Amino acid sequence: MRDRILTAARGGVPDRVPFTAYTGVFGDPVRQRELQSRGLGLVNIRRSYTTVTPHVETTSEQVVEDGVVYTLTTTSTPVGSLTRRTRVDSGYGSTWTVEHLVKRHEDYDIVDFILQDEVYQPDYGSYSEAEVAMGDAGVVFDAVPRVPIQRLWIEFTGLERLSGHLLDCPEQVQKVLATMKQRNEEIWRIVADSPAELVWCPDNISGDVIGPPWFAKYCAPHYRALAAVVHARGKRIVVHMDGMLRRLVEQIGATPIDIVEAFTPSPDSDLTLAEGRQAWQGKVLWINFPSSVHIASAEKVRKQTLNILRDAAPGDGFLIGITENVPEFAQEQSLTTIAEMVGEYGHTPIDSAVLPDG
Numbered sequence: 001m002r003d004r005i006l007t008a009a010r011g012g013v014p015d016r017v018p019f020t021a022y023t024g025v026f027g028d029p030v031r032q033r034e035l036q037s038r039g040l041g042l043v044n045i046r047r048s049y050t051t052v053t054p055h056v057e058t059t060s061e062q063v064v065e066d067g068v069v070y071t072l073t074t075t076s077t078p079v080g081s082l083t084r085r086t087r088v089d090s091g092y093g094s095t096w097t098v099e100h101l102v103k104r105h106e107d108y109d110i111v112d113f114i115l116q117d118e119v120y121q122p123d124y125g126s127y128s129e130a131e132v133a134m135g136d137a138g139v140v141f142d143a144v145p146r147v148p149i150q151r152l153w154i155e156f157t158g159l160e161r162l163s164g165h166l167l168d169c170p171e172q173v174q175k176v177l178a179t180m181k182q183r184n185e186e187i188w189r190i191v192a193d194s195p196a197e198l199v200w201c202p203d204n205i206s207g208d209v210i211g212p213p214w215f216a217k218y219c220a221p222h223y224r225a226l227a228a229v230v231h232a233r234g235k236r237i238v239v240h241m242d243g244m245l246r247r248l249v250e251q252i253g254a255t256p257i258d259i260v261e262a263f264t265p266s267p268d269s270d271l272t273l274a275e276g277r278q279a280w281q282g283k284v285l286w287i288n289f290p291s292s293v294h295i296a297s298a299e300k301v302r303k304q305t306l307n308i309l310r311d312a313a314p315g316d317g318f319l320i321g322i323t324e325n326v327p328e329f330a331q332e333q334s335l336t337t338i339a340e341m342v343g344e345y346g347h348t349p350i351d352s353a354v355l356p357d358g
Contacts, residue, residue, distance in 0.1 A: 001041040002136045009139070009198060009236060009259060011284055011317040017309065017346035019339055020138060020286075021322035031331055038339040042138030043321070045202075048127040048194035049187060053117045075101065077117070080110045092325040102157040105165065108172040111156055115179045122190050131195065141238060142196030144187055144226070146203050148180035149218035150210070159209065181222070188229040199235050200261070201226070206243020207270075215251050227256035242288055242323065246270040249279045259284040262323040265308070268292050273311040277318075284317040291324045294334040301334050305341035306355055314349035 007014040020041040026032040036042070060073045073084045085099035102111060130140045145151055152173075153162040165173050191199055203219075210219060227237060242262035245252065249271070252260065260283055265273040268290040276285055293304045305320075312318040320342060326334060345355055 001039075001138055002134075005041050005043075005139050005319065006197070008317060008319050009238075009284055009286070011258075011282075013314070013316045013348050016348055017312065017315050017342055017350070018319045019321075019342045019346070020319060021335070023138075025322055025324075025326060026331070027328060028331075035335055035339055036137060038336065039343050040335070040339055042134065044130055044134055044138065044140045045143050045200060046127050046130045046140055047144075048122065048124055048142050048196060049120050049190045050123045052119050052121075053114065054119065055117050056114050070098070071095075075110075075114065077110055077113050079113045080106075082107055082110055094325075097158070100156060100158045100161065102161065102165075105169040105172055108165075108169070108176050112176050112179050115176070115183055118183060120183075120187055120190060122193070124194055128195055139198060140196065141198050141200035142191055142194050143200045143202060144191055145180070145184050146201065147219050147222045148177045148184065149214060150203050150205070151180060152176060154204070177218075181225075184222075185225065185229070188226055192230050192233045192235070197235055198238050198259075199226075199230050200238045200240070202240050204243065205239065205241040205248070206245070207247035208244045210248070212247055212251060215248055220251060220255050223255045223257055231256065236284075238286070240323070244270045245276075249275075253280050253283070257283065259286050261286040262288040262321065264288045264290055265311075266290070273308055277311060284319070285312075286319040286321050288321055288323040289338060291326070294326045294330045298333050298337050301337040302341055303357075305338050306345065306357075309341070309345055309350055310352040310355050312350065313352040315346070316348070 004014040005018045005020060008018050018041050019039060020043050023042050023044045055078060057076045058073060060071055063070050063072055068087060071086045073086070075082045082101040084097060084101045086095050086097050089096055102108065127140070127142060134140050146154065153159045157165065223237065223239070230237065236258040237256065238259040238261045239257045240262045241252070241260050242264050245263065260280060263276055263285055265271065265276065265287060273287065290304065293301055308320060320338070322335065
């Protein structure tokens with residue numbers, strides 16, 4: 001399975017299209033092992049470096065308001081403190097931010113201190129241990145931070161507040177973005193010497209948030225800089241782009257990204273797989289199987305899988321992934337059906353003319 005995944009991730013033609021899932025998708029290890037026996041590969045995500053903040057202290061406490069449990073996290077620095085309020089989603093146990101760290105213009109100075117205080121050290125041993133534990137069952141991504149504009153609004157400000165602050169206090173925002181870029185470059189140099197081949201950026205790109213102007217200004221230059229560091233070491237850049245991408249098709253194609261990962265084709269997005277394959281020739285597509293289909297009938301899952309294989313023909317540089325949570329009640333039916341279809345019809349080269357109707 002490892003060889004099958006890496007062959008496809010390098011743009012080659014494996015014996016059949018790989019079908020993979022993040023290791024965190026499964027709550028039931030028995031179901032995971034059953035699906036592995038049917039041909040499922042695994043993807044684990046680790047970092048080959050550690051981060052410590054010698055002069056920053058973070059504390060957390062739980063508070064209950066109107067029957068809802070919130071976690072209040074306080075980040076304290078010599079130049080001030082920031083607080084964040086989060087809650088746990090009842091569906092998948094995801095953490096949702098309801099009050100971000102940055103609230104005032106002055107808070108950017110505190111964020112800049114936090115970033116400047118970070119100390120990075122290689123942790124190649126832990127990464128290698130994760131690869132050994134994975135064995136031939138799959139691959140391990142080496143994760144780097146998000147593009148600064150994405151990291152800032154996701155982790156610190158929220159999108160609405162960042163949009164306003166880019167107008168109200170642009171110099172303070174740009175200073176933090178520049179610091180993030182500088183610190184990212186330090187991390188890239190560590191990752192360049194790691195044993196990993198696949199460098200994963202968890203960017204969650206979507207054209208309805210990162211439109212063409214922002215992508216051109218904040219994202220494309222970042223990917224070019226990352227490529228200049230890691231491509232020379234034989235590593236491939238994997239960027240998580242799971243949103244609406246039609247507005248960004250040409251710009252994504254012009255970047256040195258090697259693998260567009262978690263690309264979710266219609267019916268869950270505004271771009272079909274066939275359009276993505278045509279537009280991004282030379283790039284690997286590692287898709288996320290459309291999440292809405294998991295809760296449909298087994299017949300609809302079967303048809304969707306066959307249509308995906310048809311659009312992916314002949315099957316070079318292509319992988320089917322599960323990068324979102326799948327409801328427990330739907331996992332056995334949906335994922336088993338996908339595995340069966342890929343096992344029966346995903347052998348390469350795929351001849352779309354002989355596939356059953358989807």
